[in-house]
Amino acid sequence: MKVAALIMAGGRGERFWPKSRKSTPKQFLTLTHSDRTMIQSTVDRIRPLVAPEDIFIATNKDYRDLVRAQLPEIPEENILCEPMARNTAPCIGWGAVTMRRKYGDALMMVLPSDHIVLQPQLYLSVMRSAMAVAEETDALVTLGIPPASPDTGYGYIQFDTAAQTAHYNAFRVKRFVEKPDLETARQYLASGEYLWNSGMFVWKVSAILREIRSHLPDYEPVLEAINGAADRPEAEARAVLEAEFPKLRPISVDYGILEHSANVYVLPASFGWDDVGSWLAVGRISPANDMGNVIRGDVVTVNSTRCIVQGGDKTIAMVGLEDTIIVDTKDALLVCAKDSAGEIRKVLEILRAVNRTELL
Amino acid sequence: MKVAALIMAGGRGERFWPKSRKSTPKQFLTLTHSDRTMIQSTVDRIRPLVAPEDIFIATNKDYRDLVRAQLPEIPEENILCEPMARNTAPCIGWGAVTMRRKYGDALMMVLPSDHIVLQPQLYLSVMRSAMAVAEETDALVTLGIPPASPDTGYGYIQFDTAAQTAHYNAFRVKRFVEKPDLETARQYLASGEYLWNSGMFVWKVSAILREIRSHLPDYEPVLEAINGAADRPEAEARAVLEAEFPKLRPISVDYGILEHSANVYVLPASFGWDDVGSWLAVGRISPANDMGNVIRGDVVTVNSTRCIVQGGDKTIAMVGLEDTIIVDTKDALLVCAKDSAGEIRKVLEILRAVNRTELL
Numbered sequence: 001m002k003v004a005a006l007i008m009a010g011g012r013g014e015r016f017w018p019k020s021r022k023s024t025p026k027q028f029l030t031l032t033h034s035d036r037t038m039i040q041s042t043v044d045r046i047r048p049l050v051a052p053e054d055i056f057i058a059t060n061k062d063y064r065d066l067v068r069a070q071l072p073e074i075p076e077e078n079i080l081c082e083p084m085a086r087n088t089a090p091c092i093g094w095g096a097v098t099m100r101r102k103y104g105d106a107l108m109m110v111l112p113s114d115h116i117v118l119q120p121q122l123y124l125s126v127m128r129s130a131m132a133v134a135e136e137t138d139a140l141v142t143l144g145i146p147p148a149s150p151d152t153g154y155g156y157i158q159f160d161t162a163a164q165t166a167h168y169n170a171f172r173v174k175r176f177v178e179k180p181d182l183e184t185a186r187q188y189l190a191s192g193e194y195l196w197n198s199g200m201f202v203w204k205v206s207a208i209l210r211e212i213r214s215h216l217p218d219y220e221p222v223l224e225a226i227n228g229a230a231d232r233p234e235a236e237a238r239a240v241l242e243a244e245f246p247k248l249r250p251i252s253v254d255y256g257i258l259e260h261s262a263n264v265y266v267l268p269a270s271f272g273w274d275d276v277g278s279w280l281a282v283g284r285i286s287p288a289n290d291m292g293n294v295i296r297g298d299v300v301t302v303n304s305t306r307c308i309v310q311g312g313d314k315t316i317a318m319v320g321l322e323d324t325i326i327v328d329t330k331d332a333l334l335v336c337a338k339d340s341a342g343e344i345r346k347v348l349e350i351l352r353a354v355n356r357t358e359l360l
Numbered sequence: 361m362k363v364a365a366l367i368m369a370g371g372r373g374e375r376f377w378p379k380s381r382k383s384t385p386k387q388f389l390t391l392t393h394s395d396r397t398m399i400q401s402t403v404d405r406i407r408p409l410v411a412p413e414d415i416f417i418a419t420n421k422d423y424r425d426l427v428r429a430q431l432p433e434i435p436e437e438n439i440l441c442e443p444m445a446r447n448t449a450p451c452i453g454w455g456a457v458t459m460r461r462k463y464g465d466a467l468m469m470v471l472p473s474d475h476i477v478l479q480p481q482l483y484l485s486v487m488r489s490a491m492a493v494a495e496e497t498d499a500l501v502t503l504g505i506p507p508a509s510p511d512t513g514y515g516y517i518q519f520d521t522a523a524q525t526a527h528y529n530a531f532r533v534k535r536f537v538e539k540p541d542l543e544t545a546r547q548y549l550a551s552g553e554y555l556w557n558s559g560m561f562v563w564k565v566s567a568i569l570r571e572i573r574s575h576l577p578d579y580e581p582v583l584e585a586i587n588g589a590a591d592r593p594e595a596e597a598r599a600v601l602e603a604e605f606p607k608l609r610p611i612s613v614d615y616g617i618l619e620h621s622a623n624v625y626v627l628p629a630s631f632g633w634d635d636v637g638s639w640l641a642v643g644r645i646s647p648a649n650d651m652g653n654v655i656r657g658d659v660v661t662v663n664s665t666r667c668i669v670q671g672g673d674k675t676i677a678m679v680g681l682e683d684t685i686i687v688d689t690k691d692a693l694l695v696c697a698k699d700s701a702g703e704i705r706k707v708l709e710i711l712r713a714v715n716r717t718e719l720l
């Protein structure tokens with residue numbers, strides 16, 4: 001069966017300020033020691049499974065040029081520019097009708113553009129299994145990460161330990177749960193029945209459209225209207241898209257569809273995954289030096305440990321620091337205690353309040 | 361009596377890196393909220409007592425252009441460029457013979473160029489008293505700061521509480537002591553007989569030259585040789601200086617002369633003095649904002665307190681920081697825990713070791 005991928009790249013992540021900006025969010029950055037940006041790595045990773053002309057990028061129109069510059073191998077018509085951010089269900093619905101028009105049916109991978117995979121070979125192996133399950137069972141298949149800790153930053157997937165597929169390490173999903181509190185997360189971890197929701201999915205185009213019809217019936221006429229105009233002249237197609245897309249209720253695919261579907265499988269997947277949710281992830285993913293610091297750039301260290309430094313074009317000297325994040329860019333510098341990484345968004349609130357839009 | 365001042369500006373302070381550099385040490389910088397550099401403020405402060413043509417600047421030849429640029433009112437021939445740093449006694453000896461040649465005799469003020477005075481009116485009042493004592497008694501007069509704490513970073517002056525001058529609040533000095541350990545400093549503070557050595561002096565030119573003759577007799581022929589050549593063509597005068605100056609034993613005026621003299625007075629002096637010994641002093645001297653931060657530049661603060669920030673030309677965001685020093689310059693950035701301020705020199709050691717001379 002034809003294999004196609006939809007990479008979701010519309011995010012405007014604020015948690016990597018000052019390196020990520022509204023004009024250049026996380027997925028277009030190199031945050032680790034790689035020389036490829038996160039979206040480039042996402043494409044590199046699936047290339048053994050999908051040809052470039054079968055890869056679609058769903059993004060915001062502000063990022064069209066970034067996508068073209070970073071992914072010149074992707075055909076321009078495969079860049080789906082959403083008129084506005086409406087969460088994942090609208091984006092996936094549009095992607096699915098687009099693939100149906102092009103392929104009839106296909107295996108559709110849905111992938112975030114801003115996650116890290118440290119073991120790409122294991123990733124491919126799991127993905128091949130997921131594709132096989134999706135093709136054989138007609139189900140919605142999701143990848144779940146075995147939790148390493150009772151993390152309250154992820155959604156969790158409860159699976160039925162007794163309901164495994166015949167040939168693959170896939171389990172029927174009982175339910176999706178939103179980010180839990182710490183006590184609940186501890187119970188999830190202890191039960192052995194929960195996986196982190198990675199946001200990576202595989203299904204047939206026909207399967208997801210069928211599920212949309214069942215669980216988001218109001219989507220169908222809108223998606224058909226958008227799809228029906230897609231082959232018309234560009235301005236017309238765009239006008240229909242701009243008029244129709246906002247009618248799609250903003251909801252995630254997890255809670256709009258997967259949660260209600262009886263036919264969802266999860267594959268436990270371990271391939272060095274990280275969703276790179278904050279600067280702390282950079283410290284987790286990247287190799288630390290002898291002093292326990294993760295450093296990029298020209299940095300002089302005196303008695304400093306467990307720091308994360310992303311230098312710009314000047315020398316940075318750290319003296320007597322612990323657990324500190326330093327990020328230097330052309331026009332803004334962040335110095336942040338690790339345990340305050342969650343408050344970086346407050347900097348952006350302040351900058352917005354005083355109209356320093358050039359720094360957002 | 362004619363009043364002249366010798367301002368000592370040869371220091372190469374490393375403790376204000378990265379703002380201070382070998383090419384622009386502390387005395388040529390603005391470290392507080394003032395818009396005048398420290399050496400400019402030093403001159404401003406004594407201007408009610410001394411005319412610009414009677415102010416001499418002792419410095420290193422590398423800083424001649426800085427002195428001329430920052431103090432255009434000082435005649436060029438008053439800039440005494442030492443061939444090498446030899447501590448304060450050689451510098452003061454050269455200054456004294458220079459003044460003798462110009463004035464015969466004079467009241468000579470000797471002043472560091474890199475201290476802060478918060479109450480200049482009080483400073484003038486104390487200085488006038490010191491001048492009167494020096495003129496009336498023929499003694500060496502020094503200003504001593506009543507200690508605010510058992511600080512181990514200063515030299516101390518023990519004075520004879522029973523031996524006060526007739527008309528002024530000046531006391532005969534018993535002895536000078538080097539930087540003490542904490543226990544000793546505590547005893548000094550408790551005794552009420554000790555003052556911090558400010559490094560500011562007043563004496564007659566004739567008095568200091570007489571004391572040099574007594575206590576540093578080997579200086580006399582050297583100083584006379586330098587002085588004898590001073591009115592010859594510049595290249596000749598310079599050649600004699602370069603040959604003779606290095607013969608002056610490097611020693612401080614405190615330990616080379618004052619410690620051995622029987623005729624030394626100290627004036628307890630309180631005028632908001634700080635020797636600005638490290639970045640911590642900037643936090644001490646400058647007004648803090650509501651959050652207890654001392655900030656210069658474009659800084660966004662989130663949950664941060666007791667920090668000292670000197671911004672450069674970019675926005676700095678601090679998140680969750682306490683007691684941290686941030687200094688941003690064009691080519692180098694320092695982030696330093698306050699209690700590690702003493703280790704900034706280690707950064708310079710590392711930079712020297714790897715030949716990053718452009719950053720020193």
